[in-house]
Amino acid sequence: xxxxxxxxxxxxxxxxxxxxxxxxxxxxxxxxxxxxxxxxxxxxxxxxxxxxxxxxxxxxxxxxxxxxxxxxxxxxxxxxxxxxxxxxxxxxxxxxxxxxxxxxxxxxxxxxxxxxxxxxxxxxxxxxxxxxxxxxxxxxxxxxxxxxxxxxxxxxxxxxxxxxxxxxxxxxxxxxxx
Amino acid sequence: xxxxxxxxxxxxxxxxxxxxxxxxxxxxxxxxxxxxxxxxxxxxxxxxxxxxxxxxxxxxxxxxxxxxxxxxxxxxxxxxxxxxxxxxxxxxxxxxxxxxxxxxxxxxxxxxxxxxxxxxxxxxxxxxxxxxxxxxxxxxxxxxxxxxxxxxxxxxxxxxxxxxxxxxxxxxxxxxxxxxxxxxxxxxxxxxxxxxxxxxxxxxxxxxxxxxxxxxxxxxxxxxxxxxxxxxxxxxxxxxxxxxxxxxxxxxxxxxxxxxxxxxxxxxxxxxxxxxxxxxxxxxxxxxxxxxxxxxxxxxxxxxxxxxxxxxxxxxxxxxxxxxxxxxxxxxxxxxxxxxxxxxxxxxxxxxxxxxxxxxxxxxxxxxxxxxxxxxxxxxxxxxxxxxxxxxxxxxxxxxxxxxxxxxxxxxxxxxxxxxxxxxxxxxxxxx
Numbered sequence: 177x178x179x180x181x182x183x184x185x186x187x188x189x190x191x192x193x194x195x196x197x198x199x200x201x202x203x204x205x206x207x208x209x210x211x212x213x214x215x216x217x218x219x220x221x222x223x224x225x226x227x228x229x230x231x232x233x234x235x236x237x238x239x240x241x242x243x244x245x246x247x248x249x250x251x252x253x254x255x256x257x258x259x260x261x262x263x264x265x266x267x268x269x270x271x272x273x274x275x276x277x278x279x280x281x282x283x284x285x286x287x288x289x290x291x292x293x294x295x296x297x298x299x300x301x302x303x304x305x306x307x308x309x310x311x312x313x314x315x316x317x318x319x320x321x322x323x324x325x326x327x328x329x330x331x332x333x334x335x336x337x338x339x340x341x342x343x344x345x346x347x348x349x350x351x352x353x354x
Numbered sequence: 355x356x357x358x359x360x361x362x363x364x365x366x367x368x369x370x371x372x373x374x375x376x377x378x379x380x381x382x383x384x385x386x387x388x389x390x391x392x393x394x395x396x397x398x399x400x401x402x403x404x405x406x407x408x409x410x411x412x413x414x415x416x417x418x419x420x421x422x423x424x425x426x427x428x429x430x431x432x433x434x435x436x437x438x439x440x441x442x443x444x445x446x447x448x449x450x451x452x453x454x455x456x457x458x459x460x461x462x463x464x465x466x467x468x469x470x471x472x473x474x475x476x477x478x479x480x481x482x483x484x485x486x487x488x489x490x491x492x493x494x495x496x497x498x499x500x501x502x503x504x505x506x507x508x509x510x511x512x513x514x515x516x517x518x519x520x521x522x523x524x525x526x527x528x529x530x531x532x533x534x535x536x537x538x539x540x541x542x543x544x545x546x547x548x549x550x551x552x553x554x555x556x557x558x559x560x561x562x563x564x565x566x567x568x569x570x571x572x573x574x575x576x577x578x579x580x581x582x583x584x585x586x587x588x589x590x591x592x593x594x595x596x597x598x599x600x601x602x603x604x605x606x607x608x609x610x611x612x613x614x615x616x617x618x619x620x621x622x623x624x625x626x627x628x629x630x631x632x633x634x635x636x637x638x639x640x641x642x643x644x645x646x647x648x649x650x651x652x653x654x655x656x657x658x659x660x661x662x663x664x665x666x667x668x669x670x671x672x673x674x675x676x677x678x679x680x681x682x683x684x685x686x687x688x689x690x691x692x693x694x695x696x697x698x699x700x701x702x703x704x705x706x707x708x709x710x711x712x713x714x715x716x717x718x719x720x721x722x723x724x725x726x727x728x729x730x731x732x733x734x735x736x737x738x739x740x741x742x743x744x745x746x747x748x749x750x751x752x753x754x755x756x757x758x759x760x761x762x763x764x765x766x767x768x769x770x771x772x773x774x775x776x777x778x779x780x781x782x783x784x785x786x
Contacts, residue, residue: 211540215523219482240540249542253699254523256482272444273643273675274602276689310526310693311444311643312483315602315673316609325485 210241214250218257227258255309263298263305265349268322271308274315282333283319284308290338304342324349357612358575358587358596359568362456369490372497375458381503383578384462388469388511391577393424396470400573402581404594409438409529409566410642410670412659421553422471422561433561435464435473436538436552437570439480439487440522440529443642444693445675448598449567451610453487456571457494461517463570465508466577468515471563476517479534481524488521495519526697530745531564533699544701545745568598590616590656599657600673601626604633604681610673616656619648619674633678637761641670643690644750646757647683667757682777683762684769687754688716694751705748708739712751719766722774729766733759 217239221232228236228251230244236251237244251257258266269287271280284295291299291306298305312327314320320329323345331341362370362378375381387396401416422433437460441449453460464476480488495517498504506514520538522528528537530545535557537543556562572595576584585594593616600610606627613622619638629635637649640657646667648655655665662669677683695709715732718724732755740749758766768776 212520212538214540215482215537216521219521219523242540250523250540253542254482254525256524271689272693273639273686273689274445274608277603277675277677277681277686309483309524310697311442311446313441313447313450313481315445315447315600315675318602318608322483327483 210239211246214240214242214247215254215257218247218251222258226264227261261298261302261305262307264303265323265345266305266307267345268307268309268312269295270310270312270314270318270320270322272311274311275319278318278330279333280319283321283331283338286333286335286338287321290335290342304345324352359452359459359571359598360455360612362458364455369454369457369494372458372494372501375456375462379578380458380574381462381509383574384465384503385509385511387466387577388508388513393470393472396466396577399581400470400576403576403584404581405569405572405576405584406594406659407566408568408572408597408672410443410644410668412669415565415569415572418553418563418565419467419471421551422473422563423554424472428472428561431560432474432558433472434557434563435468435471435476436531436534436557436562436564437464437476437478437567438529438531438534438564439478439484439567440534441484441567442481442524442526442529442697443644443671443673444690445602445639446600446642446671446673447602448600448610448671448673450484450487451600452567452571452598453484453491457491458498459571459574460491460567461494461498461504463573464517465503465515466573467563467565467570469513473515473563476515477538477557478517478519479528479538480519480521481528482521483524488519491519525699526693527699527745527747530747533745534564535562542699544699545747547744572596587614588616588658589614590658590661592616592660593656593658597657597672600671601676602673603638603675604630604678605676606630616658616661618654619657620653622657622674623653623676629676629678631678633680636677636679636681637683637757638677639675639686639690639754639757640667641672641674643693644668644753645670646753647761648757649761666760668753680777680780682720682775683758683765684716684719685775685777687758688713688720690754691716691751694747698747702744704739704743705745708735708743708748709751711735712739712755719769720775722769722772724770726767726770729770 217236222228233244233247237247293306295308314327317329320327362375364370397419405415406412468476504516527533528543532546533543552562587596588594595615596612597615598612599622602608635650637647648667652665655661659669691713695713698705698709700706715728718728736752736755740752
């Protein structure tokens with residue numbers, strides 16, 4: 177963790193060097209940005225801890241010179257930040273229009289059946305969390321899901337295909353960790 | 355046709371490298387432009403080119419540039435360029451394709467736009483779901499720095515500029531420019547009051563221009579070949595440039611293609627193999643979730659800002675979503691409204707409470723509980739919430755509703771008279 181008593185968050189002032197002339201270009205390290213980094217800080221805490229627990233909120237607050245309340249305003253705002261346990265791997269299923277027109281509802285049904293959980297739930301062994309998400313921006317590959325950092329699609333919705341998808345996600349996680 | 359935005363492609367399907375972009379003519383005009391063109395000349399050529407914002411609103415880009423304080427109006431402090439790569443409009447994937455294919459077009463566009471507006475620094479605000487795309491951009495930025503195209507005194511000129519990437523946490527409202535600035539600053543991403551506009555008080559209360567990815571990628575061609583060349587790229591007389599068009603939903607071969615702006619929906623649909631399964635076209639949403647339905651009678655309308663406005667819709671992001679004769683437009687609109695309700699930031703009441711009520715009303719129709727009164731309530735609700743809410747989110751949600759009532763009223767009434775969705779059985783057959 178960096179020293180929270182460093183130089184005050186400078187933002188505009190830090191790069192307002194020579195007026196009118198060639199302005200100095202600052203890298204992110206020089207600028208001593210604090211609260212601007214909050215989403216990145218929460219993201220790495222989430223990666224370490226599985227989700228953003230209350231302790232992580234406090235750590236992020238210290239790191240970014242914010243109050244825990246201010247951090248929670250942000251932690252609860254974004255789709256990919258998890259304030260509750262959601263399994264070791266989250267499967268985000270797109271349920272927006274292009275995927276819906278290509279069978280997203282069927283895909284969600286099949287995933288629920290194979291995993292034995294509904295949307296917003298975690299499998300009994302804690303392996304997968306099944307979560308809905310809005311348009312993933314991969315509409316030419318509808319229906320699709322995001323798992324880890326990979327978008328999978330277009331997906332078939334029969335049981336065998338969904339089981340094969342889960343295996344691909346497991347394999348990828350295995351290789352990412354190994 | 356010759357591709358402009360996608361003029362370079364990586365050899366193995368990945369993003370074009372710096373060398374590949376240069377081989378396609380990229381960065382050729384940059385050094386001379388930075389040395390010989392005055393910033394006001396660059397603003398003038400962008401104004402003359404007729405370039406309009408590709409993020410959905412279609413605001414004239416040159417005019418936007420001219421709002422940024424310069425000369426005596428400028429206090430000499432920092433000014434920022436913010437690229438909006440928070441692509442999350444349902445049905446929209448064009449910026450992702452551009453970043454995946456030709457990231458240096460965006461970087462060169464940002465340098466030139468930065469120079470034109472006298473900006474000191476640029477940022478790319480990208481949704482976190484675009485993991486690989488952000489990595490590719492980071493790599494391209496490193497390449498550009500290594501070649502002295504970013505950093506101090508770019509390409510031997512007196513202009514210094516650098517670009518940094520901000521990965522967000524994924525939320526649709528962050529695409530609204532002032533919400534984006536709040537998100538960037540590490541605040542809860544609710545929109546800001548306007549005025550003041552970002553051009554005078556944006557990021558850290560400094561002059562800021564927020565531009566869509568595709569808009570910025572149009573700039574290198576304009577600076578290199580001139581305003582008339584850019585206008586000449588269009589397929590229709592009032593248009594300017596090329597456009598990244600996407601097609602998804604009930605199309606045979608969904609994809610993103612770069613074509614002259616003003617290409618017709620018929621031509622685009624043909625190129626994508628027509629409607630899936632050889633079915634008839636029921637209608638399309640032409641440019642992402644916040645645009646109004648069009649029907650087969652609009653197949654020959656040029657897909658450009660003004661012609662689509664005349665047809666009662668909007669170009670939006672230019673990525674259309676096709677509905678076949680088997681797809682219920684009421685069910686589709688319910689899906690869109692669930693999206694808008696979920697993604698409302700919750701800041702103002704008409705949007706936060708109105709959108710879920712709209713979802714409930716449409717659910718009544720789909721589940722067979724709908725009455726004629728429900729139809730009136732839906733129209734009234736969406737007429738009221740847009741003008742009474744704080745930003746354009748609810749107004750965007752009202753657009754597909756307008757199209758639904760204008761073009762598909764008989765289908766809406768059938769939901770009432772038949773006590774349910776007349777498409778339900780067809781849908782079962784399609785996705786079984």
